[in-house]
Amino acid sequence: MASEGSIHHTMFLLVVLPALLFHLGAGQPPESPGRIAVIGAGIGGSAVTHFLQQQFGAQVQIDVYEADRVGGRLATTTVNNQQYESGSASIHSLNLHMQGFVKLLGLKHRKEVAGKNAIFSGEHLVLEETDWYLLNLFRLWWHYGISFLRLQMWVEEIMEKFMRIYKYQAHEYAFSTTEELLRSLGGEHFVNMTQKSVAESLQGIGVSQRFIDDVISAVIRASYGQSVAIPALVGAMSLAGTPGNMWAIEGGNKLVCSGLLKMTKANVIHGKVIAICLHNSEKRPVYEVQYEQEDSIGSDFYDLVIIAAPLHKAGYPISFLNFQLPIQQPNGTYHRVVSSVVHGYLNSSFFGFPDPKLFPFSSILSVESPDSSFHSLESLCPVNVSVGFRRKPPQEAAVWRVLSAHPLDRKELKTLFKSYYSVQVVEWQAFPSYGSSQSLPQIIMHDGLYYLSGVEWAASSVEMSAVAAKNVALLAFNRWYELNEKIDQPDLMHKLKTEL
Template identity: 70%
Template sequence: MTAEVHQLPYASRLLLFLTVVAVGVKWTEPSVAAAGDAPPGKIAIVGAGIGGSSVAHFLQQHFGPQVQLDVYEKDTVGGRLATVTVNKQQYESGGASIHSLNLHMQDFVKLLGLKHRRELAGKSAIFNGEQLVLEETDWYLLNLFRLWWHYGMSFLRLQMWVEEVMEKFMRIYKYQAHGYAFSRLEELLHSLGGDTFVNMTQRSVAESLLEVGITQRFIDDVIVAILRASYGQSVLIPAFAGAMSLAGAQGNMWAVEGGNKLVCSGLLKLTKANIIEAAVSAISLHSSEGKTFYQVHYEDEEGQGSSFYDIVIIATQLHDSKSSITFQNFDPPIAEFPGIFHTTVSSIIHGYLNSSYFGFPDPKLFPFASILTADAPTIFFNSMDNICPVNISGTFRRKQPQEAAIWRVHSRHPLEKQELKTLFRSYYSVQVTEWQACPDYGSVKTLPPIVLHDNLYYLNSMEWAASSMEMAAVAAKNVALLAYNFWYHDLGKIDQKDLMHKVKTEL
């Protein structure tokens, strides 16, 4: 469903869709004195990416416009949704693609009066360092025949597996529409797919695919390429995260005209949130007359400051070693979050592709807009695609392969000069952005907490199940409902069992 960035390249029908112990953190139901019938006065949100901007919208939706929302963001609004400018045109350098089943993102676009960007068709291929092992054509039936000829029924078994997972995952929208929330990721996953979904966070996608009859060859040639393009990681990532990424292989992808980051700025403008350009350094717990509240300490250009809040939502990474937020006065203390984030380097390059590297000496004959890659020692990039600007006019056309075009290359490390010369005959400019794109799913095996303390929530814990823009929006809706239900003591809406039956009886 992503991220904010993890960065998704344009790859036609191969496009992509779209774990820490609960660290001993304990939480209790908020006391009556802490909430009462009065709504919270002030809520702090740390981070203004898609998660932070979404939760601001959902919080206002539930608590009402009278609640003051302060959003702390030290960098730019949008977080891992971002653009770079080449020749006075903007191009996505961060989270680029949204799946047609992403219902929250669809709703945001309608609410804000935004539009879907016009899509330009383009074919994709998979490169193994020596040759193209799979090439897309203009003929759908021929593509199916090639998949069957090379891989037998694997592609159909993959489709059936992914569709089964997604059918269950889509239940989350019904649950959230009825106001249900979950205090732990395990509870949320179990409500959607039972023990199967929870177990999918503990076992690899490769293991799960082999079990349903998908061949090792198909995994090595196709699945690896898709996961390298989406997460920059291997088929050893958890099966649930893998399923969310693979769901787009058969899906329709879209983007927002003008840039996906407009969703973030639009939601914050709509809620009239107070954006504070500062870095949060600490969150301290205080109590007075039985009421729990928080002091958010921050640093901006004018120095250090702090403010008090009834509720705090952390919509930024706590796991990354670069996180500088400390927690003060908590007993027991909030433990550190093990696990690291995976670095993805996005290089936006204006230049002439070296099609000979891919087996096409004549650049005019190179037919592909996107190249995915297998896992081979000679390959130094994960994927590359010929991208279009975020504003596409009716007369816009994709550059011919022999012309200078704008390419986005994803790699684990910044490209060296020799690597750039390998991919391009010549180039005019290179703009590099390093993203902490998504969790390194091999660094931990268990899921982090959502509730850190009474009225203190960690929205980005969802990334450790799967990372995408829609997963952040789903997490935001869950946290907003969780905060609302806890505040007003509606515990019947939290961590309920057999929700499918409950929802049906409420209709």
């Protein structure tokens, strides 16, 4: 028989404690966020919109602010009623998020059109690709010894470790800083790769200086318009993109962005965000997003705000009102790359082929040289490739994309082309101006304010933005519901192996 004291004790547990817990909010699942703002509708912004809806559910209203065009660096230009990629032209085959988006949206890979590459010193071709794989390998060995094999092993090891992120994200693990994300993939070595140049890293594994000067510099200039002084992790991402590993989307790569926004039924607001203002509330902070739209100023209120636009990019200033940011400012700005889409006749004589019929290359990369006015020169295929499509023979007018540090003047155009019908120029602040010892921006800027685009200071690519988007969506979800065991967990590879 229970004593009177124990009865009173039981009554306390049954009546008073639940009331106390209710009063303190314990045991009550927090409400899901009502409204989320995403600033920027490039691949990062459109991907995070999709991932946020995956995590929080279809009932969450998501507004996407875009000052320019949906797609960002995934952009096209029109020549003779055909569209061509003017931005990021190809995607790596290991990019699992992009592969997933293509399948989810019912898109298709564009038919591959074969082409050969060459590297130009500013005066002559230093390396020419042939149709024979073994001959290409022999030429690499003859010129550079086993440097290309050392490079390949280095890149494969890095990419193998990078692929771990997909397993982590499939199990809904997130990281509060870019450093923690990199550390989970490859330990301190991966973090250090953001502070050491690609040239220094490759020299450390025995890659020859000549191979770095001839080949590595040309690939990095074609990718980022910068030198081999860029961080090793950025360089590894660039060097992983060999031609056989790349693909594109039929109809244009930008269809991923517009497709994800349409599928999530996001409300796209074509306006430029000028300020984010903190408003205190009883439970959680509320953020007011202020924006310009044509000649008017508008604003709205949100529980979460994701910035998927580069804060360090000229012309994209956002004021933060009523709170102090912990964001670290990288020591630099965004790098300008000029994309010139030229419809004309290539001057093959400039590259050592007086007879244009004998010019066999669809792409020419340029090493760092005072004699070279361009980073890369590429014959473009339209975004819609028909079954019987073939590249134009070199003696016919074709559409070429020239990447350079500045707009090409008339003399430079006349050097590269015998004649041309049209030139369309797009200036991109495409990537950070990379240097050594640059700090990585914070992801968590405030309790409900996240910075997605800061990941570009570690490495910049379409898939890196998609990975960062998934991480931010998981981080916001896990922090909102206080699932701390899913954030910054050490030794995740071992943890997942033991769980499975």
